[in-house]
Amino acid sequence: xxxxxxxxxxxxxxxxxxxxxxxxxxxxxxxxxxxxxxxxxxxxxxxxxxxxxxxxxxxxxxxxxxxxxxxxxxxxxxxxxxxxxxxxxxxxxxxxxxxxxxxxxxxxxxxxxxxxxxxxxxxxxxxxxxxxxxxxxxxxxxxxxxxxxxxxxxxxxxxxxxxxxxxxxxxxxxxxxxxxxxxxxxxxxxxxxxxxxxxxxxxxxxxxxxxxxxxxxxxxxxxxxxxxxxxxxxxxxxxxxxxxxxxxxxxxxxxxxxxxxxxxxxxxxxxxxxxxxxxxxxxxxxxxxxxxxxxxxxxxxxxxxxxxxxxxxxxxxxxxxxxxxxxxxxxxxxxxxxxxxxxxxxxxxxxxxxxxxxxxxxxxxxxxxxxxxxxxxxxxxxxxxxxxxxxxxxxxxxxxxxxxxxxxxxxxxxxxxxxxxxxxxxxxxxxxxxx
Amino acid sequence: xxxxxxxxxxxxxxxxxxxxxxxxxxxxxxxxxxxxxxxxxxxxxxxxxxxxxxxxxxxxxxxxxxxxxxxxxxxxxxxxxxxxxxxxxxxxxxxxxxxxxxxxxxxxxxxxxxxxxxxxxxxxxxxxxxxxxxxxxxxxxxxxxxxxxxxxxxxxxxxxxxxxxxxxxxxxxxxxxxxxxxxxxxxxxxxxxxxxxxxxxxxxxxxxxxxxxxxxxxxxxxxxxxxxxxxxxxxxxxxxxxxxxxxxxxxxxxxxxxxxxxxxxxxxxxxxxxxxxxxxxxxxxxxxxxxxxxxxxxxxxxxxxxxxxxxxxxxxxxxxxxxxxxxxxxxxxxxxxxxxxxxxxxxxxxxxxxxxxxxxxxxxxxxxxxxxxxxxxxxxxxxxxxxxxxxxxxxxxxxxxxxxxxxxxxxxxxxxxxxxxxxxxxxxxxxxxxxxxxxxxxxxxxxxxxxxxxxxxxxxxxxxxxxxxxxxxxxxxxxxxxxxxxxxxxxxxxxxxxxxxxxxxxxxxxxxxxxxxxxxxxxxxxxxxxxxxxxxxxxxxxxxxxxxxxxxxxxxxxxxx
Numbered sequence: 001x002x003x004x005x006x007x008x009x010x011x012x013x014x015x016x017x018x019x020x021x022x023x024x025x026x027x028x029x030x031x032x033x034x035x036x037x038x039x040x041x042x043x044x045x046x047x048x049x050x051x052x053x054x055x056x057x058x059x060x061x062x063x064x065x066x067x068x069x070x071x072x073x074x075x076x077x078x079x080x081x082x083x084x085x086x087x088x089x090x091x092x093x094x095x096x097x098x099x100x101x102x103x104x105x106x107x108x109x110x111x112x113x114x115x116x117x118x119x120x121x122x123x124x125x126x127x128x129x130x131x132x133x134x135x136x137x138x139x140x141x142x143x144x145x146x147x148x149x150x151x152x153x154x155x156x157x158x159x160x161x162x163x164x165x166x167x168x169x170x171x172x173x174x175x176x177x178x179x180x181x182x183x184x185x186x187x188x189x190x191x192x193x194x195x196x197x198x199x200x201x202x203x204x205x206x207x208x209x210x211x212x213x214x215x216x217x218x219x220x221x222x223x224x225x226x227x228x229x230x231x232x233x234x235x236x237x238x239x240x241x242x243x244x245x246x247x248x249x250x251x252x253x254x255x256x257x258x259x260x261x262x263x264x265x266x267x268x269x270x271x272x273x274x275x276x277x278x279x280x281x282x283x284x285x286x287x288x289x290x291x292x293x294x295x296x297x298x299x300x301x302x303x304x305x306x307x308x309x310x311x312x313x314x315x316x317x318x319x320x321x322x323x324x325x326x327x328x329x330x331x332x333x334x335x336x337x338x339x340x341x342x343x344x345x346x347x348x349x350x351x352x353x354x355x356x357x358x359x360x361x362x363x364x365x366x367x368x369x370x371x372x373x374x375x376x377x378x379x380x381x382x383x384x385x386x387x388x389x390x391x392x393x394x395x396x397x398x399x400x401x402x403x404x405x406x407x408x409x410x411x412x413x414x415x416x417x418x419x420x421x422x423x424x425x426x427x428x429x430x431x432x433x434x435x
Numbered sequence: 436x437x438x439x440x441x442x443x444x445x446x447x448x449x450x451x452x453x454x455x456x457x458x459x460x461x462x463x464x465x466x467x468x469x470x471x472x473x474x475x476x477x478x479x480x481x482x483x484x485x486x487x488x489x490x491x492x493x494x495x496x497x498x499x500x501x502x503x504x505x506x507x508x509x510x511x512x513x514x515x516x517x518x519x520x521x522x523x524x525x526x527x528x529x530x531x532x533x534x535x536x537x538x539x540x541x542x543x544x545x546x547x548x549x550x551x552x553x554x555x556x557x558x559x560x561x562x563x564x565x566x567x568x569x570x571x572x573x574x575x576x577x578x579x580x581x582x583x584x585x586x587x588x589x590x591x592x593x594x595x596x597x598x599x600x601x602x603x604x605x606x607x608x609x610x611x612x613x614x615x616x617x618x619x620x621x622x623x624x625x626x627x628x629x630x631x632x633x634x635x636x637x638x639x640x641x642x643x644x645x646x647x648x649x650x651x652x653x654x655x656x657x658x659x660x661x662x663x664x665x666x667x668x669x670x671x672x673x674x675x676x677x678x679x680x681x682x683x684x685x686x687x688x689x690x691x692x693x694x695x696x697x698x699x700x701x702x703x704x705x706x707x708x709x710x711x712x713x714x715x716x717x718x719x720x721x722x723x724x725x726x727x728x729x730x731x732x733x734x735x736x737x738x739x740x741x742x743x744x745x746x747x748x749x750x751x752x753x754x755x756x757x758x759x760x761x762x763x764x765x766x767x768x769x770x771x772x773x774x775x776x777x778x779x780x781x782x783x784x785x786x787x788x789x790x791x792x793x794x795x796x797x798x799x800x801x802x803x804x805x806x807x808x809x810x811x812x813x814x815x816x817x818x819x820x821x822x823x824x825x826x827x828x829x830x831x832x833x834x835x836x837x838x839x840x841x842x843x844x845x846x847x848x849x850x851x852x853x854x855x856x857x858x859x860x861x862x863x864x865x866x867x868x869x870x871x872x873x874x875x876x877x878x879x880x881x882x883x884x885x886x887x888x889x890x891x892x893x894x895x896x897x898x899x900x901x902x903x904x905x906x907x908x909x910x911x912x913x914x915x916x917x918x919x920x921x922x923x924x925x926x927x928x929x930x931x932x933x934x935x936x937x938x939x940x941x942x943x944x945x946x947x948x949x950x951x952x953x954x955x956x957x958x959x960x961x962x963x964x965x966x967x968x969x970x971x972x973x974x975x976x977x978x979x980x981x982x983x984x985x986x987x988x989x990x991x992x993x994x995x996x
């Protein structure tokens with residue numbers, strides 16, 4: 001087994017690689033037949049649709065101004081026009097909250113007044129997100145069932161969470177590249193005997209912790225038990241990671257960045273992208289997401305000379321051409337970051353093509369149009385072939401709006417999860433043909 | 436005050452709400468009704484007088500299982516192990532619901548957190564082993580390793596689990612010790628015991644079953660150790676100390692007077708200071724000062740160091756009100772003093788302050804009054820490139836008057852005005868007063884927020900905005916202090932006189948103390964503590980005592996697995 005993957009220049013930002021590294025044993029089989037991977041990218045506040053929508057042409061489609069940065073990968077893109085977050089017409093929450101919470105779950109938010117009260121239940125999403133549904137099937141094959149990355153999310157409310165392991169169970173993203181890095185790649189600097197002792201101790205302490213959780217779960221109310229059982233699941237997941245924890249990937253370095261300085265937003269995003277790609281490349285997980293800021297993100301972008309916050313701008317009327325131009329700039333900038341991700345994925349060779357070819361990369365937004373808070377037509381970009389489950393190089397325009405639950409079903413199917421409906425079945429009418 | 440004792444927001448709020456913006460306004464906190472305050476809905480669970488007619492029966496409200504929050508974890512390991520490294524600062528953030536991050540039902544343990552618990556436990560245990568003598572007085576040389584291990588498990592276990600261990604628990608931990616001792620040595624076994632306990636349910640959760648021998652009407656009083664933990668986590672944000680453990684050992688936390696006596700002792704302890712700060716930091720959203728997005732070109736002076744100083748200033752002011760001054764809400768809202776260093780003095784335009792340490796400064800009482808005009812709050816409640824009358828007015832409604840504003844209707848084009856040279860913020864936002872559908876809801880926010888127009892988006896005093904003279908006249912409506920006012924100093928004075936504001940503070944403290952919203956079952960507890968708060972001249976310290984001794988705090992529903 002070579003460590004071809006990890007010797008690549010997997011991390012940018014001046015990263016250096018360890019001279020030698022181990023590739024997890026489970027990857028040996030995987031490299032023979034590279035597995036499919038699912039990557040979900042989020043950016044906020046809707047888009048400017050007419051500047052986002054590609055034009056059909058005789059040979060296929062012509063990229064729009066916003067998507068122009070994706071030109072090098074046009075043949076690997078599948079653009080979907082006409083997806084409708086139909087569920088967002090229902091249930092509690094404002095349009096941003098619903099957009100964010102429904103986006104990957106396809107169901108209503110839980111009742112509860114998240115604006116102010118501390119009622120029961122909390123008002124997070126009412127179901128599992130599609131990536132976690134896929135992780136239920138394939139997450140056990142890798143050290144981490146999934147990895148969640150964030151860039152300056154800076155909050156922990158319903159506007160800031162898109163990944164859910166179940167109803168009222170949001171999974172927080174890792175927002176600090178250094179911490180993400182050390183979680184994933186900090187190789188154990190121990191010899192075999194020390195490693196064995198550590199693993200033995202971890203196993204015994206986790207067993208004990210698990211026992212106390214089981215005992216507690218049996219003695220408390222049903223409402224409390226749900227949370228303790230989630231805790232038990234989490235401990236089980238860590239126990240499963242124990243076996244893989246001695247086989248780290250490359251050990252490059254990540255520099256510290258001020259996580260509050262808005263000027264670092266691009267750099268943090270780039271580092272997180274690098275770590276995400278490396279984690280996929282060396283088989284630490286098959287499922288990853290990266291969340292830029294949050295729904296209602298009101299960050300300015302001084303590097304684009306945009307001093308007004310994104311959310312504030314997104315409310316400007318269509319007639320405000322200056323603001324519309326700035327929104328196009330913001331969304332184009334996110335397309336550039338998406339292009340960087342694709343470039344990194346496409347730069348890693350696997351036995352049957354590139355890593356990108358084995359990915360399904362989804363770029364999604366919680367809104368369609370910011371100033372009316374609409375949820376259709378949602379700007380949806382898919383990249384990669386997912387080992388053949390996706391046929392890219394196309395713009396698909398649906399003549400009548402398609403509920404986004406159908407898209408979620410198709411994503412799961414592409415990843416090998418055989419479901420026929422997802423989220424609230426009231427909003428799901430089947431699947432999409434992505435191949 | 437008595438007129439409202441048993442109906443905290445009922446008789447007053449219900450008719451008031453009907454006057455203006457009825458479709459927009461609600462009362463925060465939905466409790467168990469499970470409905471949200473959507474447009475057209477006014478939630479006022481205390482409006483029905485029959486709900487609160489009888490307070491003879493003890494009715495504590497729900498008591499969901501509570502997980503240690505990040506700050507509680509930090510303080511607990513500080514007191515348990517003497518470790519001041521605040522390891523929970525690197526945990527994923529506690530989920531935020533409503534105004535606080537300690538809402539019990541939102542505090543789940545996703546895998547990222549479980550792994551962080553493991554890492555922290557390993558680090559904490561390793562550090563603790565460097566000075567294990569501080570944790571146990573047992574000498575293995577004289578007593579033997581087995582005896583010392585058993586003693587450590589019982590002694591340390593009682594402090595870690597905040598109650599004596601059962602024999603089964605001691606047995607399981609001793610087995611763990613032996614498993615990790617074999618082939619290694621005594622300290623390896625003890626280290627594993629510490630690691631395991633720090634990841635276990637009784638440490639991470641505040642488990643309560645109550646005294647089932649005193650079950651009455653589905654309600655049980657808390658067991659002494661459970662009461663001790665409620666007190667210590669409420670007033671110290673941490674585990675009980677030796678005195679509380681001793682009181683629990685002796686069953687001296689059973690009566691209201693006994694609990695009050697402990698609560699008074701605890702409030703006079705320095706550990707109360709950071710715990711009380713934590714409430715204010717969350718209530719005032721101070722935690723976002725460091726990260727709130729600001730345009731560096733509009734606010735080049737707003738450096739990370741200045742943001743940090745703003746945050747510290749407000750906490751220093753709160754400390755002063757709570758522990759040096761009279762602890763009253765009126766002082767909190769109106770005192771024209773603050774705590775400045777050189778950088779903050781430049782924000783205030785005050786001369787003569789040097790250095791980076793905060794020192795008490797008397798401010799111009801025509802420009803500054805208490806919390807509300809402090810730069811931290813004005814920065815948080817602003818846009819990236821300007822002040823925000825909307826956000827500031829909304830803050831007063833929601834955090835100080837406990838009302839909710841419905842979100843804007845779906846599918847309308849909302850066009851917040853852009854910064855335009857020559858057009859003041861007030862002029863730009865006045866569009867809200869003129870057109871529907873904006874008008875009906877913004878009438879509730881903007882006229883309050885305009886009162887803050889003398890403070891720019893980072894809290895600097897201004898009399899001119901975009902070349903236009905600042906007009907800080909405002910209007911309060913749908914409250915018990917309705918009427919015009921001029922500027923935030925005037926507004927703060929009016930708020931300080933508002934029963935509704937003081938009731939709201941009591942409500943917010945109750946929510947924070949209980950880790951949940953109030954419910955109809957809490958009506959009697961709420962009424963009692965609001966009454967006590969009023970009787971004490973709205974001294975917040977007395978409010979905290981009243982919460983500690985309330986039925987909601989000392990009792991819980993029977994646990995039904």
